């Protein structure tokens with residue numbers, strides 16, 4: 585599969601974003617699209633039922649090392665998104681990324697450079713660099 589050039593995407597977003605070019609529109613649309621992601625995931629559980637969300641306290645043995653934590657931590661999702669729900673979640677994620685890209689464009693932030701820098705930070709700091 586050919587890699588998707590993110591620079592192309594930044595240009596396309598810049599070309600097609602006509603109505604909501606104001607930073608105020610971009611910020612509020614970005615936030616709105618995040619809410620739509622949450623709604624799509626919630627509806628997968630409550631309306632479709634292809635997934636169940638079972639939140640509970642994470643149980644980690646007292647003697648577990650930091651490097652072992654990952655295997656004890658649950659994402660609290662049971663099942664998998666069906667094709668319809670996955671398509672909806674992907675659509676909302678893409679829309680979110682569209683407005684995130686628009687925000688980057690306003691400030692002349694190159695996404696590939698930004699992610700490359702962040703990737704290097706993550707690799708250098710490892711698990712201690714996470715928020």
Ligand SMILES: [Zn+2]
Nearest residue numbers: 632634666669
């Ligand atoms: Zn579903």
